[in-house]
Amino acid sequence: DTAVSQTPKYLVTQMGNDKSIKCEQNLGHDTMYWYKQDSKKFLKIMFSYNNKELIINETVPNRFSPKSPDKAHLNLHINSLELGDSAVYFCASSQGDRGLGQPQHFGDGTRLSIL
């Protein structure tokens, strides 16, 4: 039974397109995250939501817009895709009020390739 699931697993698209990645967690966690892992494996937080409220918004282009319809879902929409957006995007969740430094549970990642 997958705890944090992301779809799609692979996404290949052209520059300028708009795409969405979906994330769902069935762990009952209150906090969810989006991370970007580049080709050098560097993992950087993009957004964090706690109970549908945005609490972390790192320096990310506003072409990236997270949406949390409920606390079990955090989707990532990307407008006008650029070559530099090619990366693996990981969704994660953690327990408790605003995570409070709790371990994070990661999804399998979405490998986004921009042609």
Next chain:
Amino acid sequence: AQSVSQHNHHVILSEAASLELGCNYSYGGTVNLFWYVQYPGQHLQLLLKYFSGDPLVKGIKGFEAEFIKSKFSFNLRKPSVQWSDTAEYFCAVTLGGYQKVTFGTGTKLQVIP
């Protein structure tokens, strides 16, 4: 802002060799410390964590890490590695009571049979 340094970018070991991966962080206050592992093509999984108490923390698969506050370090160790330990290892830090996680740049471990 806190930062996390992993100085070993790529480590190659033979099976049964001992492992130590370095992790240093820059923050003088209370921290929570983690090691995550990412096997090829998979997502990150928690190996072990330190919140408080005994600075020597034991995790899954025979890994352990020692928190040395005076050195701002949280090095990962395993006495005898196996081929199946081949993976990328990430150290991570959160400030006590604050949920933003900062990851190190990762160390790629390659174990040769």
